[in-house]
Amino acid sequence: xxxxxxxxxxxxxxxxxxxxxxxxxxxxxxxxxxxxxxxxxxxxxxxxxxxxxxxxxxxxxxxxxxxxxxxxxxxxxxxxxxxxxxxxxxxxxxxxxxxxxxxxxxxxxxxxxxxxxxxxxxxxxxxxxxxxxxxxxxxxxxxxxxxxxxxxxxxxxxxxxxxx
Numbered sequence: 001x002x003x004x005x006x007x008x009x010x011x012x013x014x015x016x017x018x019x020x021x022x023x024x025x026x027x028x029x030x031x032x033x034x035x036x037x038x039x040x041x042x043x044x045x046x047x048x049x050x051x052x053x054x055x056x057x058x059x060x061x062x063x064x065x066x067x068x069x070x071x072x073x074x075x076x077x078x079x080x081x082x083x084x085x086x087x088x089x090x091x092x093x094x095x096x097x098x099x100x101x102x103x104x105x106x107x108x109x110x111x112x113x114x115x116x117x118x119x120x121x122x123x124x125x126x127x128x129x130x131x132x133x134x135x136x137x138x139x140x141x142x143x144x145x146x147x148x149x150x151x152x153x154x155x156x157x158x159x160x161x162x163x164x
Contacts, residue, residue, distance in 0.1 A: 002164035003124070004062070004084050007155045010124035011086060012057060014114050019055065024110035025103050029055040035089075052093045053107065060085035063154075064162060079158045084125075088151040089136075095145055104147045108133075111151065127156040 001009075012029055019026040030037070033056050065081040090107050094100035112130070119128045131152035157164060 003157050003159045004164035006124045006164075007084055007121060007157060008057070008059060008086065010121035011128075011153070011155070014118060014121060015055065015057065015088070015111070018110050018114035021110075024113075025053055025106050026110050027053050027055050029057055031057050032059055053103065054089070054091040055107075055111075056089040056091075058087040058089065060087055060152075062157075062162065065156075079160065080162055081126075081156065081158050082162055083129075083154040084157055084164075086153045086155065088153065089148065090151065091136075091146060091148040093146045097145070100145060100147055104149075108149070115153075121155070125155040126158055129154040129156070 008031070012031060015026070015029040018024060019028050037054075062085060063083040065083065088111060090104070090111060092100055092104040092107065094103060115128060115130055120126070121128060131154060134150045134152070136148035136150055
């Protein structure tokens with residue numbers, strides 16, 4: 001398994017463990033699921049009163065940092081450092097504003113706690129950086145009352161190649 005895939009699997013494992021804790025509202029995380037699946041899960045798993053939640057991890061492109069100091073491009077044993085990026089999508093649907101806000105905030109706290117508890121993802125990454133969350137605009141006419149955020153992550157990896 002490549003280091004890149006190991007990093008994504010470790011990230012999913014952290015979020016899955018957090019979702020198994022009944023003290024927080026996180027559902028089982030999905031990976032690379034289209035947004036339409038969130039609305040489908042709301043229809044099947046909840047209703048307009050109870051609402052629904054959706055947690056999704058997207059694989060993203062990486063950013064090279066370069067070759068470890070003292071090594072050259074021709075050195076086949078050189079280690080490459082790079083950031084492998086990911087995004088967490090957290091969506092809450094609920095008709096009652098105060099309950100939607102509380103559920104959304106509790107989920108944000110649970111995600112932060114899960115990621116900050118192990119910034120090395122069990123040794124799969126050299127560091128995990130949580131970037132500034134971006135609120136997603138999902139206010140659509142006729143759509144359920146939704147609050148959503150995209151949380152960008154950067155996972156620092158060191159490997160023999162950028163493929164991992």
